[in-house]
Amino acid sequence: MKSISFRRKLYEIIMKALIYIAVGIIVLSFVGLIGYILYRGIPFVSWDLLSTKPSLIRGTVGILPNILNTLYIIIMTLIIVLPIGVGSAIYLNEYAKNKRIVKIIELATETLSGIPSIIYGLVGMLIFVQFFSLGTSLIAGSLTLVIMNLPTIIRTTQESLKTVPNSYREGSLALGSGKWHMIRSVVLPSSIEGIVTGCILSVGRIVGESAALLFTAGMANEIISIIHAPLANNAGSTLSVALYMYAKERGEFDIAFGIAVILLVLTFIINFAAKLAAKKINK
């Protein structure tokens, strides 16, 4: 076999080296990032941290309020965004006949998904905190996140609606069901996995969000009961916002790294769940 010229060999070697360097950088930053957070944070993750609230008198610096706030915001956001998002996807896939209208709506959805979270935070403050006078509150934060997560829910639902075979729809309609009955009993059940994937992705985004919540949900660290959570003027910070506060405003890095470990574990779980759901769809 005739071997290739020197120039081509050099090209081969350089390009291969560059690829391995790039992969090395990715792997190194991944391992370094995760390793460092675990190394710095794990010593500070304790039952005390998870089960108390910050109190000068008792000398505790727990993050229980932040955990609860994160949960409240996830639940409230999903309760509102799910019906709207799924309904929107159903309209786009089942009802809309005019292609132009579908294009416009899809363009709007894409625009929403490209807007940075700091702008959502600002607009959420203008609309929900001030205009609807909800005050800095968990519910104002949740409503802001509803707009933010709408594109995710619409996209994933729409994708799974597209995979429902048309013969299902035709069969149902031929048996005499109306359009809504057909959607409720045939289309939606077959696309449930896509909706679940959308929920998981949204939860991931909500858990990691900080800029949009800073001015809408506030920075309070008090425990709020589940009854009071949806009411106006009940401010509270989620885990991500609390991390920012402890690290940037107060310089308490130990707690910040403790929260970082918890966020990391949550991210890991959410990623795994999303993968599992995606696998189920492909089956």
Place this chain on the structure above:
Amino acid sequence: MKNTLTRKKTLENMMNLIFTICGFISVAFVIVITVFLIISGAPAIGEIGIFKFLFGKVWSSTSANPSYGILPFILTSVYGTLGAVVIGVPIGILCAVYISKIARKKESAIIRSAVELLSGIPSVIYGLVGMIIIVPFVREAFDLPDGANLFSAIIVLTIMILPSVISVSETALNAVPKEYEEASLALGATKTETVFKVSVPAAKSGILASVVLGIGRAIGEAMAVMMVSGNVPNMPSLFSSVRFLTTAVASEMSYASGLQREALFSIALVLFVFILIINLFLNLVVKRKEH
């Protein structure tokens, strides 16, 4: 019988209406966001003067004789984004090439999961690690009084845009028809030559989309750069503390009032226009791919 039929028809019509409303809600949200941003952002621009606002070099919102020039923020955002793209895109594409074309199945699955996990990590964590590791490192390495500067921000942004660049480029590379590569190999090109002279050019519109996506992500990032950029409204240079468009909004919002507060909304409006332009470009790129 007739009664149930009319009832059924009413229900059908009602559901039709409900779904139509849901369908148009994203359009409504875009309009509401735009209107609110313009209403609250435009007056300050009018008061300050659009030229003075966009091209003024001094931002001193709290001084006795305040001046509101956001050129430092605009340039910082542009330089920071460009820096992250210039460093991050080659690394991202090379890594995508590795995952898509070179690695064995198991290796690429592992790296892909790592990349997915990186993209899910909250930005405050990047900020925290940047604050603790990168800022002191930059201070020591370049012998500076303070390591919180544009350079640190670029490093953090680079790491943050890598996951989206990699995953979109990889999808584009995977979509290249096998025949192209086989033809190139059959003509005697090596595997590496095939990848860089056939696969990458064939996937270029997808790769371009990944770059635009990276730009969008970098220009919109607030919390992470807030923690590592020093947050001083200087004209940008690599080793001075700087303030981005996003951090300018976030850092003064909590205490601002009057014209200063309105000017912050104007900054958000400028950022929004930037994002719309990027989105438009992304749409054009993606659309061209579909044709």
